Amino acid sequence: MSFKLFSSLFFVGCIILFGFIFLISQLNQHNADSEEWGDEYLSKRDNAPPDIPRTEEIPDEIRHKFAAVTEIPERPGTIAEFVQEGTLETVEFSPTTPNLVVSTDYDKDYNKTIRLWDINTPTTPIAEFKGDAASFSPDGKILAISNSREYDASVKLWDMAKEEFIGSLRTSGDNAVFSPDRRFLAVETFGIELWNISDPTQPIEDIKLKGKNIEKEHTFSPDGKLIATAEFINDTVNIWHIDGNQVIKKNTINVIDKKKYGRIEALQFSPDPQNLILAIADNDKDIRLCYPPDWQNYNTIPTKNVYDLAFAPDGKTIISGGQNEIEIWSVENGKLIASIDGHSDWVKCVDVSADGNFIAAGGNDSVMRVWNITDYLPVKRNTIQDVVVPIYFLPTDVQPQADIPERIDKMLKDVQTYFADEMERHGLERKTFNFEKNSDGTSKVFLFEGKTSYKYYNGKSSRVLNEIEEHFELSNNLYFIILEKSKEKKTDEKETTAADVEKLIKGMQKLSKRRRELSLRLRGSMFKKKGGHIVVQTPINRYTTHKLAQDFGKQFGLHRDYRDPSYLMSDGRTSKHLSKDSALWLSSSRFFNSRQMFFDKKTIIKKPSRHRNKLRLEIEDADGISQVRLLAISYNNNPPPGFQKEIDPTENQKEWRTLDRGYTVFLQDVLTLQGEKKAKVELDYPKYLDSLIELHVIDGYGNRVHLDEITESPLTTVLRGIFN
16 A cells, blocks of 8 residues: 555544534533523422412302312321431331331441331331341231341240240241231241241241242231242242141242343232232242232233332232332222332331221332321222312412303313214214213312412422322323413513513424433433323413313324324314324223223233334234334424425424424324234334334233334434434
C-alpha cells in the first residue's frame, strides 16, 4: 500500500471517527437536556394544598342528590412499630390470641433472634430466643423454635403458659410448621421431616417426604390432609396426601417458566377446606391461585415482586408483601383492594391476625409494623368492580350546580348508548359499560369536596387525583371525574404566549419520550392494565358524545387508530364510528362484561422476532386469545395516511410534527382470534425507523396484557438521529 493511499484512508477514517464522536456527543447532550428538563419537571412536587375552607355551605336539597364520599373507609393506619436489630425474616400471629406476634430477625453478622411481642406494648418483647424461626401450634399453647446453628441443633417446644421448654426434636431442621390437628410438626431439613408430637414431651420422627429434589417451603391444608412443598432445585410445587403414617405424592405444579431462573418465595393454603385454594408467589411477579383436584387450573393475580403472602381468616383476601409496600387482594375477582405504604425497603414477611383485624409485616428496614385493616375485609367493603364511578369534584370557592347529577347521568347514558349502537352495528351483542347506580337506576355520583380553591386545581389533574386516591382505590374501576370550574375571571394570571405554548409542547415531548424510553428499559416485561381515570371540567356541554366515547375508549384499552379518519380513535375531524377491531376488543373487555367471574391464566408470549416487515411471535393463554394488537410510535415527519386533523396537507403535516410525532402510540396492526389457546401470530411491522413498539393482548375473560419491547439497536439509534 502506497503512503498516499494509506494517508487518504487514514484521513477518511479520522473524519468518520470524529463524525461519530460528534454525533454521539450531540445525542448524549440531547439526552442530558431531556434528563435535566425532566428532573426539573418531576422535582416540582406539589406541596399540601393551602387550607381554604368552604365559606358557603352546600344546600341540603342539592347535597342529598349525591353519594357521600365519607361512606368509604380511609386507608389502613399503623397501630404499632417494633424496631428490631436487623432484617425481619418471619412474622407470625398467634392463632388464638390476636395481640401476640412472634418475629425473627438477623443482624449484620447473621445472628438470628426470635422475639415474642404483645402488639399493645411495642417497646419490650415478652420473651427472646436464639434461633432461626418460630411457629405457633394451632391452639396457641406451644411455640416451636428452630435452631440449626448451635452445636446442639434442634427444634425446641416452648410452653406458652408455663414459659418453659417441654420437649425437643433432635434435628438440624428449620422452619417448623404444625399440622392443623397438632399431630405433626413438619420440619425443613434436606427434605421435609414429619415428627409426631401427640406427646410434645416425647416427639418421634414419623415420616420423611421422598421427592426427586430437596423439598422446602411447606404448608398444610386446613383439614391437615394435604401438605404442599416447593422443590429446591427446579421450583416446582408438590402436593402430598397424608394417610395415617403414609404420605403419598398426588400432584406436581410447574410454576416457573423453564427458560427463566425461577424462585418460589411463598405458598399457603386458604383457611376454608370447603373452598380450598393454594396460593403460590414467585419471582415472576404473579400470585397463582391453584384449585383441586388437579391443581393445574389456576387464576393469576398480577403483582410486583412478592416475598411473602398470607390469607385473611375469611379466605376471601390475600395479603402480599414485596417492594416497599403491602397489598391487599380480592381472591374472588383478583382486584387490588388497597396498597399500604410505610415501609422504606423490601417487605420480606407478612401475616394476618386470627380475627382478621391486623397485619404484621417487616423486612429490610428492620421495623415490624402492625396495621389495622378492619375496614378492608371484603365483607365490609361491598365494592363493585369494572364499572365507571362518577365523581363530582367541588373546590371550596364554588357552589355545585343544582342539576349536575342529572346532567352527568345523561352524559353517561349517551356514551353508553353510543357504544351499544356501535356494537350492534358490527353484528355483535348489544352491550356496553356499566356505571354505579342508585336504586332508581340513575347514576350514583359521589360528591367529593376539595380541600382548597379552584385556582390550585386548575390545569393540574394530578392534584385532583392525589386527593381522590385517599378515599378510592384508583386501580380497580374507571373513575369519571368532573371538576367544577370557578366562574370568576382570573386577573392575576400571566397571559400565555405562542412561544410559551411551543416551549411547553417541546418540553413535554422531551419528557414524555425520555420517561417512556426509561420505563421500557427498566421493564421489558409484561404488565396488566387495571383501572383508570378521566378528568373533565365544567361546563360539560362542551364535551360531545364522540369526544367522551374516545376518552372512555382509551381507558378500555383502545389506542389511536389512523387506518381510517372515520374511526372514533383516529382523532380526526370526521371520527365517529368504532372500527370492527375495536368493537371486538370491547366485546371481551371486563368493563363490557362486569358481571363476569374472575379467571385469569397467565398469558405467555414467546419468540417475538422481526422478519422483514413482519413481527412474528407465539402466544399461549388457556383462557383463550381474543385479540392481539401491535402498536407503534413513529419518529417520521410524515403523518400516517389516516391522520387528518387539518384539511390542508401542509397544515396537517405541521400538526403531526409539532404535537404527535415521537410519543403518540397508535395501532399498527391487529389480529382477532377465535378464542384459540395457542396461536402463531404475524403482524405488519412499521415501515419506518421506529424505536418503540408495544404488543397488547386481551383474552376471553377480558384480562388485558401488554408487552413493551425495545426493538432498536444502538446503530439504528444513530441512523434515526441522522435521517430524522
